[in-house]
Amino acid sequence: MKRLLSLLLLCLAVPVSAQTGLPPAPYADRQLDDPQQETAARDLMEELRCLKCQSQSIADSNAPMAGDMRSQVRERIAAGETPEEVRNWLIERYGNWVSYNPPIDSAVTWPLWIAPIILLFAALWLARGRFRKPKDRE
Amino acid sequence: MIAETGLIALWLAAALALLQFALGAIGLRAERNDYFAAIRPVAVAQGLFVSLSFVLLIWLFLRSDMSVRLVVMNSASVKPLLYKFAGTWGNHEGSMLLWVTVMGLAGAFIALFERSLKRQTLVATLAAQAFISLGFYAFLLVSSNPFERMFPVPAEGQGLNPLLQDPGLAFHPPTLYFGYVGLSVAFSFAVGAMITRDVGAAFAKAMRPWVLGAWIFLTLGITAGSYWAYYELGWGGWWFWDPVENASLMPWLAATALLHSVTVLATRDGLRAWTLMLAVVAFSMSMIGTFLVRSGILTSVHAFAVDPERGSFILALLAIYIGGAMALFALRVGTVKEGSRFELVSREGALVANNLLLSVILALVFIGTLYPLLVEAVTGEKLSVGPPYFNLATGPLALLLAAVMAAGPLLRWRRDNPKALLNRISIPVLATAAALFALALFTTGMSILSLLGLALAAGVGIASFAPLWKRNLRRTPIHTYGMVIAHFGIAVALVGMASESSFTEERLVAAKPGDEITVNKWKLEFEAIEPLAGPNWTALEGRMTAQYGDGVLHEIKPQNRMFAAAQTQTSEAALLTRWNGQLYVVLGDGDSEGRWQVRVWWKPFVTLIWYGGILVALGGLLAMVGRLRRGYKQRKQREFAEAML
Amino acid sequence: MNRWLLWVPLVLFGLFFAAVAVGLMMPKDNIIESKMVGKPMPEFALPSAIEQRPALSSADLKRGKPTLLNIFASWCVPCIAEAPQLLELQRAGVEINAIASRDTPQDVANFLNRWGNPYTRIGADTTSKVQLELGSSGVPETFVVDGNGIIVHQHIGDIRQEDVARLLELLKDAE
Numbered sequence: 001m002k003r004l005l006s007l008l009l010l011c012l013a014v015p016v017s018a019q020t021g022l023p024p025a026p027y028a029d030r031q032l033d034d035p036q037q038e039t040a041a042r043d044l045m046e047e048l049r050c051l052k053c054q055s056q057s058i059a060d061s062n063a064p065m066a067g068d069m070r071s072q073v074r075e076r077i078a079a080g081e082t083p084e085e086v087r088n089w090l091i092e093r094y095g096n097w098v099s100y101n102p103p104i105d106s107a108v109t110w111p112l113w114i115a116p117i118i119l120l121f122a123a124l125w126l127a128r129g130r131f132r133k134p135k136d137r138e
Numbered sequence: 139m140i141a142e143t144g145l146i147a148l149w150l151a152a153a154l155a156l157l158q159f160a161l162g163a164i165g166l167r168a169e170r171n172d173y174f175a176a177i178r179p180v181a182v183a184q185g186l187f188v189s190l191s192f193v194l195l196i197w198l199f200l201r202s203d204m205s206v207r208l209v210v211m212n213s214a215s216v217k218p219l220l221y222k223f224a225g226t227w228g229n230h231e232g233s234m235l236l237w238v239t240v241m242g243l244a245g246a247f248i249a250l251f252e253r254s255l256k257r258q259t260l261v262a263t264l265a266a267q268a269f270i271s272l273g274f275y276a277f278l279l280v281s282s283n284p285f286e287r288m289f290p291v292p293a294e295g296q297g298l299n300p301l302l303q304d305p306g307l308a309f310h311p312p313t314l315y316f317g318y319v320g321l322s323v324a325f326s327f328a329v330g331a332m333i334t335r336d337v338g339a340a341f342a343k344a345m346r347p348w349v350l351g352a353w354i355f356l357t358l359g360i361t362a363g364s365y366w367a368y369y370e371l372g373w374g375g376w377w378f379w380d381p382v383e384n385a386s387l388m389p390w391l392a393a394t395a396l397l398h399s400v401t402v403l404a405t406r407d408g409l410r411a412w413t414l415m416l417a418v419v420a421f422s423m424s425m426i427g428t429f430l431v432r433s434g435i436l437t438s439v440h441a442f443a444v445d446p447e448r449g450s451f452i453l454a455l456l457a458i459y460i461g462g463a464m465a466l467f468a469l470r471v472g473t474v475k476e477g478s479r480f481e482l483v484s485r486e487g488a489l490v491a492n493n494l495l496l497s498v499i500l501a502l503v504f505i506g507t508l509y510p511l512l513v514e515a516v517t518g519e520k521l522s523v524g525p526p527y528f529n530l531a532t533g534p535l536a537l538l539l540a541a542v543m544a545a546g547p548l549l550r551w552r553r554d555n556p557k558a559l560l561n562r563i564s565i566p567v568l569a570t571a572a573a574l575f576a577l578a579l580f581t582t583g584m585s586i587l588s589l590l591g592l593a594l595a596a597g598v599g600i601a602s603f604a605p606l607w608k609r610n611l612r613r614t615p616i617h618t619y620g621m622v623i624a625h626f627g628i629a630v631a632l633v634g635m636a637s638e639s640s641f642t643e644e645r646l647v648a649a650k651p652g653d654e655i656t657v658n659k660w661k662l663e664f665e666a667i668e669p670l671a672g673p674n675w676t677a678l679e680g681r682m683t684a685q686y687g688d689g690v691l692h693e694i695k696p697q698n699r700m701f702a703a704a705q706t707q708t709s710e711a712a713l714l715t716r717w718n719g720q721l722y723v724v725l726g727d728g729d730s731e732g733r734w735q736v737r738v739w740w741k742p743f744v745t746l747i748w749y750g751g752i753l754v755a756l757g758g759l760l761a762m763v764g765r766l767r768r769g770y771k772q773r774k775q776r777e778f779a780e781a782m783l
Numbered sequence: 784m785n786r787w788l789l790w791v792p793l794v795l796f797g798l799f800f801a802a803v804a805v806g807l808m809m810p811k812d813n814i815i816e817s818k819m820v821g822k823p824m825p826e827f828a829l830p831s832a833i834e835q836r837p838a839l840s841s842a843d844l845k846r847g848k849p850t851l852l853n854i855f856a857s858w859c860v861p862c863i864a865e866a867p868q869l870l871e872l873q874r875a876g877v878e879i880n881a882i883a884s885r886d887t888p889q890d891v892a893n894f895l896n897r898w899g900n901p902y903t904r905i906g907a908d909t910t911s912k913v914q915l916e917l918g919s920s921g922v923p924e925t926f927v928v929d930g931n932g933i934i935v936h937q938h939i940g941d942i943r944q945e946d947v948a949r950l951l952e953l954l955k956d957a958e
């Protein structure tokens with residue numbers, strides 16, 4: 001039942017104390033002028049996990065550090081880096097944890113990506129005996 | 139005295155549950171008819187006592203009895219009445235009592251009104267239901283007594299967290315509980331049927347209303363929860379694939395599959411073992427969901443009232459119920475006669491496809507949710523599985539499922555001609571192709587999944603009404619209308635989802651009063667910032683006007699709220715709904731130069747997501763009414779015929 | 784139907800049960816460790832955070848002698864708790880450099896006046912840029928850096944009394 005209550009309590013409600021008084025980094029809440037770059041940055045931000053408030057993407061989080069990460073993402077994309085380069089830059093520092101998109105070529109996450117195929121085949125195999133052959137002519 | 143009475147009623151109910159279980163278990167073994175006769179009144183009495191206990195707890199909350207620990211911890215005397223009332227189940231103990239109360243009432247209901255089931259199966263079902271309840275009684279009485287007193291008596295309670303004081307709390311959790319309990323009844327039916335090896339159409343017909351009812355409540359609960367998250371959290375999102383959300387989605391997926399397989403069992407006496415398994419899985423998913431949320435085992439779940447000890451208790455219950463049922467399944471189902479077979483191209487074939495796709499989606503959500511836990515336990519590495527995975531893994535399967543949904547109702551039972559199907563479905567297919575063509579031509583930058591989703595929704599929307607084609611609409615059974623509306627609701631929700639994800643426009647600006655913000659055809663005038671005081675908060679309120687094209691001026695007032703007691707800050711988004719979408723405005727922090735962070739979204743057709751959900755639930759309700767009416771009529775006819783003989 | 788197939792659900796459930804039972808018993812932590820441990824210090828150059836101390840750049844961290852790099856902030860409560868331990872380390876002859884996270888010169892100066900200043904150099908990281916470079920996810924954090932600028936250890940959270948000896952040992956090993 002508490003699907004929401006949880007989120008409400010720890011993520012949305014920013015504790016007022018113990019936070020920096022400094023303004024957020026320049027591009028934390030400022031969109032890039034180029035709409036295509038902004039879309040790319042936005043899509044990436046939705047797939048990066050906030051380090052402070054752990055059940056949110058940095059796009060959704062109000063934590064100052066998430067703002068700084070957003071700014072980094074926008075600045076790097078504006079400087080011509082591809083979203084994948086930015087993502088890898090963060091994974092190099094924080095591990096796969098920081099990306100909501102588990103890599104396909106990692107020793108521990110590839111089973112996730114082949115799971116859909118295996119499960120589909122398992123399902124078909126399970127169902128194979130249930131059907132009668134259509135009678136030729138009736 | 140109220141609290142003591144409540145506790146005594148709870149103990150009595152627990153004792154009656156034990157008696158109910160013993161009567162059933164011994165009666166079945168010894169084939170004692172007098173035991174069978176006694177089990178019904180015992181079940182009714184259990185339902186009454188546990189309800190009394192719950193009503194007394196509500197009473198304690200309503201009169202703010204500060205000598206009861208639970209009231210002190212979760213209520214305050216100055217709270218609005220609605221939240222005192224909802225506060226009863228806005229906590230661990232109260233929600234567990236609500237759960238076991240609904241379960242007791244369901245048992246009483248079965249004892250009173252279930253007439254079509256074989257006697258042994260009914261007794262076994264009631265015994266299984268009592269067995270499940272016993273676990274919850276033990277949980278309440280041993281480790282989470284809701285009636286515990288507190289000394290010294292404090293003058294005032296600690297209050298419900300201000301953030302939870304939302305009508306959503308009164309509605310969302312109980313709705314999900316009703317759904318879970320409905321699935322527990324289906325589970326008890328399945329266990330009963332496995333014990334007596336009586337799996338057939340009569341069993342399916344007895345179980346179906348409970349599955350339908352549970353499914354309606356789950357649908358409503360998830361829809362309401364999604365909208366609550368959407369307007370309350372202020373991120374403009376409606377589904378985050380958060381583990382807690384997945385925990386509520388998994389029972390729904392299982393219930394949806396069960397709903398369709400039980401139809402095959404009721405109509406064609408097929409899919410016997412599979413339906414039993416699904417009934418077990420559906421209830422397992424609600425227990426597992428409760429466990430995941432309450433134990434706080436998943437890092438990403440910042441659930442409140444998380445308690446590993448309670449988590450262990452729920453896990454133990456889970457092991458007994460689910461492990462037991464699955465062992466029973468393995469031992470007994472081999473001797474249950476296999477149901478009738480059918481051809482691939484047939485209504486049954488489509489329903490099997492539905493079941494397999496739903497099961498695969500369910501398994502993927504399950505794996506994706508628990509995978510980080512598994513990896514960390516084995517390798518110590520931390521990783522995240524989020525929206526990119528779930529969307530990519532389940533999205534294509536969901537679209538395939540929607541296509542099957544369009545075709546299924548147009549197929550005949552047992553066997554059909556593939557060519558005839560193509561003939562019947564030609565218009566929806568053309569509509570999908572036309573929509574695909576138009577979208578490819580007139581839009582840019584849509585993701586493939588959204589593009590296909592939107593195009594498919596057009597076809598599915600039309601196809602959902604096809605079962606009514608050329609039929610006498612007045613003689614069409616009500617449950618057929620139910621199916622049509624539910625399937626149409628899925629298409630509607632699909633449009634909303636695809637549209638929201640493809641066409642949402644966002645503006646982030648640092649604006650001064652007097653500035654104008656534009657997004658799509660909307661013009662927003664930022665007029666002023668005003669301070670505002672509420673009962674337990676102060677806020678800064680943005681005064682803005684919004685205009686769509688040359689339309690009417692609307693006032694909107696997003697707020698930035700500070701709760702004094704909790705030292706927390708929240709944004710209250712302002713939402714403006716038009717027929718073609720929603721304007722979503724969030725007021726952020728101010729800076730030293732008098733500018734305010736304003737975040738504006740225009741979300742075309744986003745409301746269709748929840749209207750779709752409501753339509754689906756409404757369709758379920760019609761199906762249930764239709765089924766119950768038909769069952770009632772048939773029984774009356776049968777009784778009449780028997781009386782004539 | 785194959786009889787063994789009927790046992791598959793129970794086996795899967797058993798696996799699930801084992802996984803969550805282990806998960807339930809594992810101590811819960813939300814700590815995200817930096818993957819930069821064992822790698823060279825990323826290049827950076829931060830301006831000075833207060834007048835009394837010079838600025839900090841990555842070049843300052845590879846001068847042949849192992850150093851500590853402490854990330855702190857005046858608005859961070861645990862940073863106050865670790866201040867005595869940092870002073871103790873400084874007295875033991877350790878060079879401690881610092882990054883002030885999202886802070887103003889005035890606040891940093893006040894903080895150091897009140898709780899003591901064990902730092903040789905203090906760089907001001909106003910937008911968490913260097914913190915992100917380091918793979919650090921909060922304050923306070925302390926990195927042990929060897930004389931060649933290789934990060935050998937990351938200490939997350941405040942330094943307690945019992946951590947001092949271990950940090951000294953790590954610094955010695957890094958020589």
